[in-house]
Amino acid sequence: MASRLSRSALGRWAGLRAARRAGRSVPLIGAAVSVYLLRETIKRKGFIGGLLDTGLNVLPLIGALKSGVEVFRDRDFFPDKR
Numbered sequence: 104m105a106s107r108l109s110r111s112a113l114g115r116w117a118g119l120r121a122a123r124r125a126g127r128s129v130p131l132i133g134a135a136v137s138v139y140l141l142r143e144t145i146k147r148k149g150f151i152g153g154l155l156d157t158g159l160n161v162l163p164l165i166g167a168l169k170s171g172v173e174v175f176r177d178r179d180f181f182p183d184k185r
Contacts, residue, residue, distance in 0.1 A: 130163045133161070137166075147183045148179075156180070
């Protein structure tokens with residue numbers, strides 16, 4: 104019975120550790136995607152607008168707030184070129 108408890112505790116510990124590592128990598132993955140899409144954003148919004156839009160989107164909390172406000176307002180902070 105003691106080995107069952109220790110295996111269970113070890114399994115939970117390993118699962119929590121893996122979840123923590125995955126949680127830390129999510130902002131990095133988002134930043135990598137934003138940098139990858141930077142060229143297209145600059146084409147759509149212009150150089151300054153593209154840089155500012157991507158720069159704000161890379162920041163985890165700021166980017167989420169910006170996107171939420173843009174959805175609520177139904178327009179971008181940095182509009183596309185016409």
